[in-house]
Amino acid sequence: MSDVTRTPTGLTQHSGTQGGIGASTLRPDGTLKVTGEFAYASDLWHEDMLWGFTLRSPHAHARIRSVDVSAALATGGVHAVMTHDDLPAATRYGLEIQDTPVLADGVVRHHGEPVALVAADHPETARRAAAKIVVDYEQLPVVTDERTATADGAPVLHPDRTDPHAAHVPHPNVVHRQPVVRGDVAAARARADVIVTGEYEVGMQDQAFLGPESGLAVPAEDGGVDLYIATQWLHADLRQIAPVLGLPEDKVRMTLSGVGGAFGGREDLSMQAHACLLALRTRRPVKIVYNRFESFFGHVHRHPAKLRYEHGATRDGKLLFMACRIVLDGGAYASSSPAVVGNAASLSAGPYVVDNVDVEALALYTNNPPCGAMRGFGAVQACFAYEAQMDKLAAALGLHPVEFRRRNAMAQGSVMPTGQVVDSPAPVAELLRRVQALPLPPQRQWESAGGATDVRALPGGLSNTTHGEGVVRGVGYAVGIKNVGFSEGFDDYSTARIRLEAVAGEPVATVHTAMAEVGQGGVTVHAQIARTELGVARVTIAPADTRVGSAGSTSASRQTYVTGGAVKHACEAVRERVLELGRARFGTYHPAWASAELLLEDGKVVTDGGEVLAALADVLGEESIEVEREWRHRPTEPFDLRTGQGSGHVQYSFAAHRAVVEVDTELGLVKVVELACAQDVGKALNPLSVTGQIQGGTLQGLGLAVMEEIVVDPVTARVRNPSFTDYLIPTILDTPTLPVDVLELADGHAPYGLRGVGEAPTLSSTPAVVAAVRQATGLALQRVPLRPEHLTGT
């Protein structure tokens, strides 16, 4: 078995003493990825391995009358075929609610639902054998939206619910409902000088990570299984997989493989349990890798949403009240819908002070594709709507959009609609000021000094649709608020194991966590933290696996905060042990060992006055110091089920955008020319990575604004565009200039004062682009992604 675990981990990062926190250390996986040498999970290989393939439902809702696998089983090269009837133990799993069948149990509830598995000695054999499985479906009526899901006599997709939300939802096809009520909206409405309402819609965005779902399960001598897998949270997978296999958790050993992006789409299980089931059944290693088409069915998407907002303000531009109703389509299974509802509800007012709120957010069960986590997690949908409302209010009051927002911007000490006090910097007005102060790109920026036209700078780009005809510029602003970390009382912790030893006379730190490196740069930051805390140059990041405790999810902008916090905390414990060792070995030689504040710097123990007491390698000698620590951020509270009150979030993050667009008003095509972002990150542990995160998040928001949508047929609930031919994501020619302005206002509650970075830029980028297109066209534009039809009335 070779190369099976090759990932960015296991590499020693040697960066001298300059590679501590605050340095733009280069990531160890960067060059490998750019040159095509990085081993992704889809590159996993094992001698004698079989290939698994998943047969999926062509229907969105159907009863399975029978499944005949005999022809598939009789196919040469096929080693196993499994259906629901072959499952050895638990038959359902789920992140929060165990409502998702491992394989369809008599009924399929969405297009693409897994029905059967095949293992064969060649992927093509497996695929063809799966095509020979005869499934007799009886199609059932589909529910696709709130009306059909809650109509009299609507099919109940999950009868006999026992989940924690079942008791308080208004209809069994509602996964979870969260109101937030504060102040007196009726009284405030009576006092309002201006009231604006709007209805908004957000289409179904896909994470569109580039590395499709993939993993390799290897059966072990002890009856267990080793799973090499691209995921976002090893231990959450483990908690769900082990019961499906009927194995204790210590018999399921997981190692992170090379992950090609995640953005929330790898929080739920995809092929993990399937590969393990086939491996245990065949006693052979089994690899499953989805192709792009299957990947669109293999993971949850961003919840499409319908939002109705009403805001009232005084004549002088102060927000008085906000009422809204947010309906999220969770699709066939719960996934993380309850938490998405909590986010949408609690963040629905945006980064503004508004004392009177009446909010209702809910997620539906429908026969549409399951939706769950995606970068921004419920806050994206709300931000699109409330920012449109802010522009409407500004227009109604004759104020500049930035000025209206400034008058209502929250700041440190402001109170959220949930009653939670924002107790760290919240520089909302300053972020807006900064993007507004940037110079605008020149008018007719597509013309060179000599008058030549560069079509790449125009809507349509190289498709050559305009040389300036019909093109109108627009500028738009938006700002958003995102929570960092897991909320609502979740016990959100990370574990880090640090070893410090001398190797060939040089101190080396090894950082072992189960953190999923999905491209966010965690392995780089962990090495930086270890360098800073332990004063060593050489840091090895051990492969992420389940031999160490949970690192939580690589999501919710939390990994640098929480696992970074655990690494820091464990390093501090190592440092104490080093100093104890030093005192024992050398304490008698220098009084400072007992009296002074001692630091580890440049591989030495030094006093705070800079005097060198000993080399770290000499202190360590043959000893190896190893410490494992769990670390938690401060606890949060659940939201009250009726009022939504509660200090439910750990930390808030803020970003603001200014978008400059050129719109071809006759063809309805948009070129975003510049998309500037200002964001407070508390402390940039790696400024280069931070800038990359902000630019990437900004671009993902641009995608939602102008092109990215999974189109689901409203009649059949079938996905119409499961390919990169028709699910479009921005290319480099769609990517505008992305100026980034990073503020570092420390949050005293967080390690190093840092603030989670990854998600906030995804929120405000979408509404900023749409605001700019509204300004260019004068159209209301209540839905994203914008389509040429919306801009041309066709």
Add this chain to the structure above:
Amino acid sequence: MDFLRPASWAEALAAKAEHPSAVPLAGGTDVMVEINFDHRRPEYLLDLQRIGELHTWDADGPDVRLGAAVPYTRIIDHLADELPGLALAARTVGSPQIRNRGSVGGNLGAASPAGDSHPALLAAGAEVEAESVRGTRLIPVEEFYTGVKRNALAPDELIRAVRIRKATGPQQFSKVGTRNAMVIAVCAFGIALHPGSRTVRTGIGSAAPTPVRARAAEEFLAAALDDGRLWDTRGPLGPAVAGEFAELASGACNPIDDVRGSAAYRRRAVGVMARRTLGWVWGAYRGNEGRGAACA
């Protein structure tokens, strides 16, 4: 699936005659996608990559005889003067990797209404050189497209080359996609002025079951140019003429609603592209003796 690898054109024709169901394969940018997605499972694949002459062109006469497998990249790099409309269309095809492998012959073989080269071929004027063991025939490109993804080739025929009229006047190509690069056409429009014959030709892509010419628009414009003696005077085109031309181009569409765009939008967009590209080619004709069409 059997994989046939003829070493020569004669062998390829013989193989096609023997196995008429064989699917020709050159760059593979279309056929391989269909196979990978299991949309088709041909009995035989006929690999043409060893046949060198399919990758060459001859630009000595009034036509460019373009080998069926000449990749788009080479058209862009080497034939932009002779075939400006096609070169513009080639620039909009897929990604650099796709342009390095995809070819006009493949576009014609697939005969998708969304193929990027079709409007340019229709506008320039071209014949498809179809060959079999029985002989060679030239099929005017407007007769080549017979239905959605269907063409006029006989089962034993292969595309040897495309003979495309060299530009004698400005040409333009414009394509709407919902992304600024690497996108399948929602609809496309090609136009070529032919000052020698005092004719105008057009091509519309992705707005009808097959690529089509907007003949009423062409005839209207030719008449308007004649009436105003504009070929000689190189005077300006009135907005009414451009508007009518756009209207007629729009009327030549017979589009559908699909996931890429609505029928109404396609009609509108073809009209807009027709008006704009007419403006560009007429501007070029007035400005510089009718040559060149590059939008920089």
